[in-house]
Amino acid sequence: MSRTLTVAAAQFELREVDSFDAWAAQVRALLDRTPDARVVVLPELVTESLFTVDPDWRTHDIAQLTRITDHTDAYVALFTAEAARRDQWILAGTHLVATPAGHRNVAFLFGPDGEVHQHAKTHIFPAEADWGTGEGDELAVYEIDGVTVGIAICYEAEIPEVCTTLTALGAEVLLVPSYTFTEAGFWRVRHCAAARAIENQVYVVHCPTVSHLEAPLAPGWARAAVLSPCDLVFPADGVLAQARTNEQDAVSFELDLDLLAENRRAGAATTYLDRGRRRDLYEKYAHITL
Numbered sequence: 286m287s288r289t290l291t292v293a294a295a296q297f298e299l300r301e302v303d304s305f306d307a308w309a310a311q312v313r314a315l316l317d318r319t320p321d322a323r324v325v326v327l328p329e330l331v332t333e334s335l336f337t338v339d340p341d342w343r344t345h346d347i348a349q350l351t352r353i354t355d356h357t358d359a360y361v362a363l364f365t366a367e368a369a370r371r372d373q374w375i376l377a378g379t380h381l382v383a384t385p386a387g388h389r390n391v392a393f394l395f396g397p398d399g400e401v402h403q404h405a406k407t408h409i410f411p412a413e414a415d416w417g418t419g420e421g422d423e424l425a426v427y428e429i430d431g432v433t434v435g436i437a438i439c440y441e442a443e444i445p446e447v448c449t450t451l452t453a454l455g456a457e458v459l460l461v462p463s464y465t466f467t468e469a470g471f472w473r474v475r476h477c478a479a480a481r482a483i484e485n486q487v488y489v490v491h492c493p494t495v496s497h498l499e500a501p502l503a504p505g506w507a508r509a510a511v512l513s514p515c516d517l518v519f520p521a522d523g524v525l526a527q528a529r530t531n532e533q534d535a536v537s538f539e540l541d542l543d544l545l546a547e548n549r550r551a552g553a554a555t556t557y558l559d560r561g562r563r564r565d566l567y568e569k570y571a572h573i574t575l
Contacts, residue, residue, distance in 0.1 A: 288542040290432045290458065292488075293322035294509035294526075297378065298495035298533035299502070301337040305359050308334050316367060316375070318535040324374045324429060328494035328509075329439050329464035330390070331378030332360055333502065347501040350416050354383045361393065361401065368395035374429050378462045378494075379406070379438055387419045392436050392462060394427060402427055406438040407447065412466075426454045432542055439463035442491075443477045445484070452485040452557070457542055459487055464494040466503040475510070479523055482512045486549045486557035488525075488540050489513075495531055507531055511538040516552045518544055 295315050302308045312331075319325045335353045336342050357380065364377040375395045382391045382405075390406040390413065405421025424447065426435045435451030435458075442448065442461045451459060461478050465471045471493060478491045489512040496505030509528035513519040528534040549557040567574070 287544070288431060289539050290324060290430060290542065291322050291537060291539045292324045292458065292490050292511060293319035293326065293535055293537040294490050294492040294511060294528060295319055295325050295327050296492060296495060296507050296509040296528045296532070296534045296536075297328050297331050299334045299498050299505060301498065302334050303340075304338060305335060305356055308332075309359075309363050312363065313367065315533060315535060316371065316373075319373075319537060320371075322373060322537050324376070324434070324458075324460070324490075326376045326460050326462060326490045326492040327378035328492045328505075328507070329379045329462040330381070330494060331462075332356060332380045333464075333494075333496075336502065337498070343499065343501070345501060347415055348417065351381055351383070351388050354381050354388065357382060364393065364395045365399065365401065368397050369399065372397045376436065376460050376462065378492075381416070381418065388417055389421055390418050390438065391421075392438055392460075394436065394460075396429075404436040404438070406441060408440050408444050410440040424450050424454065426451060426456045432457055432540075434458045434460055436460050437481075439465070439474055442474055442481060442489075445481070448481040448485055448487075449560075452487060456485075457487055457545060458540065459485075459489045461489055461491045462493075463491065464496075465506055468506045471506040471508065475508070479512055479515075482523060483514050483554070484556050484560060486514050486545065486552070486555075488545065495533060497531075509534065509536060511536065511540075513545075514548060514552065514554075514556075516548055516554060518548055518552070
C-alpha cells in the first residue's frame with residue numbers, strides 16, 4: 286500500500302475586518318473547503334488583515350504592521366482548536382511575533398493532538414526590513430503520518446541552500462507560504478519553488494496571499510499550486526493542482542510518496558542523488574560559493 290498524504294493550499298484573501306472574530310470566521314470558512322486534506326497550508330502574513338481592525342489603519346505607516354502581534358495569543362488559540370476539531374495539520378501561514386531579539390516572521394504548524402511547531406523565516410525579503418523584522422537561525426523538519434515535511438517561507442524558496450538543507454534533513458514535501466506584491470514577485474517564487482521540486486525531487490505546496498487592500502498595505506498576487514518534479518510519472522509541467530488567480534480559493538491533492546521515492550531512485554533525471562555525487566567537485570570551490 287502506497288504512502289500517501291493529502292495536502293491543500295488554502296489561498297486566503299486579505300480583507301478589511303472589524304474584529305479578530307470576523308477574521309477568524311473567514312479563516313474557518315476557507316478551512317471548510319479542505320475537508321479531505323491531512324495538511325492544510327495558508328499563506329504568509331495571513332494575519333495582516335488584523336491591521337485593519339483599527340478604523341484609522343489607512344493613516345498608519347507600514348512600520349506599524351507589528352501591532353498585529355497583539356493578536357498572537359488569539360491566533361494560536363484559534364488554530365490549536367481548529368487543528369484538533371478538524372483532525373488536521375494546519376500550517377497557519379505566518380504571523381509577526383514579538384521576541385526578546387525583535388520581531389520575527391514566524392510560520393506556525395499546528396497538529397491535531399495539540400502540537401505547535403514554529404519556524405522563524407531565515408532570509409527576510411528586503412522590504413521586510415521596513416517592519417523591523419529580524420531573521421531566524423534554525424531549519425527543521427517535521428513528521429506527519431510517516432511523511433517528512435519542511436517549511437520554506439516565500440523568499441526562503443528563492444535561496445537554494447535552504448531547501449537543500451531541508452531535503453538533506455529528510456524533507457519529502459516542502460510547505461511554502463508566500464506573499465508577493467507583484468506578478469513578477471509571484472513568478473519569482475513560483476519558478477523557484479518549481480526548481481526546488483526538480484533539483485531535490487520533492488513535492489512543494491506553494492500558497493500565496495491574495496490582497497486588493499490599499500496602502501499602506503500591499504497588494505498580493507496569487508495562484509496557489511501543488512508542484513512535483515517534471516518527469517514521466519508526473520505532469521510535464523510539474524503542476525499537480527492549481528488555484529484560481531487572485532481569488533480566495535483552495536486546492537487539494539493526494540501525494541504519493543512511494544512514487545516520489547521511486548522517481549528519486551530511477552527517474553529520467555535523478556537529481557536528488559546526482560547533486561551529491563560530485564560533492565568533491567563542489568568542495569573545491571566552497572571558499573568562493575559560500
